[in-house]
């Protein structure tokens with residue numbers, strides 16, 4: 001996919017996830033909007049995967065350690081053909097597989113996550129197995145910034161460097177908000193990049209809502225042989241919906257009819273601008 | 282009368298009142314002050330509030346340290362993480378070391394229906410029961426939650442409390458009754474069978490009692506708000522006087538209220554028993570009421586089970 005197609009795709013995924021959350025009347029809106037560009041870059045450009053063979057051993061792995069933001073992932077997996085798009089309408093409803101967190105009964109999901117601070121350790125195990133089996137698979141693990149307060153994140157960080165896992169890419173959705181407000185007020189993290197570097201990781205800091213920057217960062221990993229890569233993706237929580245951006249209560253706020261219409265119109269305009277640009281060229 | 286106040290809000294309101302007098306009371310949160318409804322406490326007494334971020338092991342360790350220095354910490358965190366993620370800190374830093382920490386697990390049971398097993402807390406009673414010296418309490422409604430919170434503020438020792446997320450219908454008419462840790466409350470007298478419930482399922486047991494009364498069955502209802510220390514005497518009396526027991530809980534059928542009652546019954550006065558709860562599987566997704574109905578944690582199913590036991 002071209003850069004413009006990726007950007008357009010991200011806007012479409014945002015529209016899909018907003019409609020899905022609105023329909024279900026529940027969902028983690030803010031954190032899903034903030035990581036949509038990261039997931040779009042991974043699932044449409046970077047990762048080697050085959051929706052027809054979700055368990056293909058040579059595939060790259062993605063672990064959503066911030067499992068509460070599963071909405072963007074459900075929409076992307078459906079769009080990529082892992083399961084029918086109609087199933088998105090069952091999100092969070094009685095008896096569904098598409099619950100409010102990753103569920104590995106659904107094709108395309110590797111592991112069940114949702115309790116924060118589990119994903120990186122799992123990813124270390126997967127990356128270690130790929131090394132032992134001499135497979136080219138890479139492992140991408142998306143974490144929240146609030147999640148960094150869990151000690152288990154740092155235990156795994158230590159192990160990733162110790163085992164020289166340069167096939168492991170940690171990504172932090174650095175949107176600077178968690179539930180109770182700003183990360184720096186709830187539990188200060190800074191200087192976060194220096195901490196990861198001190199733990200032996202190669203740290204790349206980028207605009208995490210810029211798909212071109214994401215693609216470049218992921219494509220060039222590992223930049224340093226023998227070191228895992230940490231992509232500090234500086235994002236905006238609620239990205240793409242003007243009135244939700246940087247507003248803490250959109251963490252799990254559900255748009256009402258009016259808000260949905262407004263948000264969809266904003267995203268529609270983004271898609272139109274890209275398609276016009278495409279015609280000019 | 283429909284009650285609109287969730288128990289988590291009652292705990293906060295009661296602590297706000299108590300903390301006016303008692304400057305040693307402290308509340309801790311793990312990015313959970315909203316879900317625990319503790320924002321009013323945090324705003325009223327910033328000096329008595331500690332935010333630890335998303336770090337459930339840390340919150341218990343820090344509380345044990347505070348308690349060791351004479352503070353009275355109330356830890357408020359989602360029941361699923363507080364009870365399981367921090368269980369070693371609870372075992373060693375709280376129970377074994379004998380520190381005065383009150384652990385309040387919020388949104389317990391299957392309150393977080395569609396968020397899945399990571400967020401359900403239906404093993405917490407089983408795990409907590411196996412820890413010596415840790416009391417376990419599940420209040421039934423807002424009145425009991427108020428009396429319990431007052432009792433906890435003066436009780437010395439580690440306690441695990443579990444409450445749900447949503448408002449529950451009242452089981453008591455008022456808070457004008459005596460709440461004693463470790464002492465079951467006979468909500469209804471009865472002679473044909475006993476229904477023992479805990480926490481927010483007490484309301485369901487009371488509804489079943491009313492339905493059974495219409496069918497001519499006299500059911501006793503015990504509110505076992507304290508799972509540990511367990512009121513063995515009330516259980517043995519129920520076995521002797523009513524000849525059969527049904528337990529009801531928002532917990533796995535393994536290791537919870539039903540198991541605790543069965544241990545007493547089978548060793549002291551064997552009678553037929555049925556254990557109603559969540560079966561040994563990741564609970565189906567859905568709203569609490571949908572999940573309850575699916576697994577037969579309902580007044581109509583309790584009635585059917587009771588009638589089945591009495592026919593034999």
Ligand SMILES: Cc1ncc(C[n+]2csc(CCOP(=O)(O)OP(=O)(O)O)c2C)c(N)n1
Pocket residue numbers: 030031032034066068069114115116117143144145146147148173175177178179237251311312313335337359362366
């Ligand atoms: C172990 C654990 N504790 C608490 C929670 C509840 N919880 C869900 S999302 C969240 C905030 C996450 O913040 P952050 O990691 O910054 O993610 P984002 O802002 O990107 O949504 C919390 C506390 C959880 N899911 N797991």
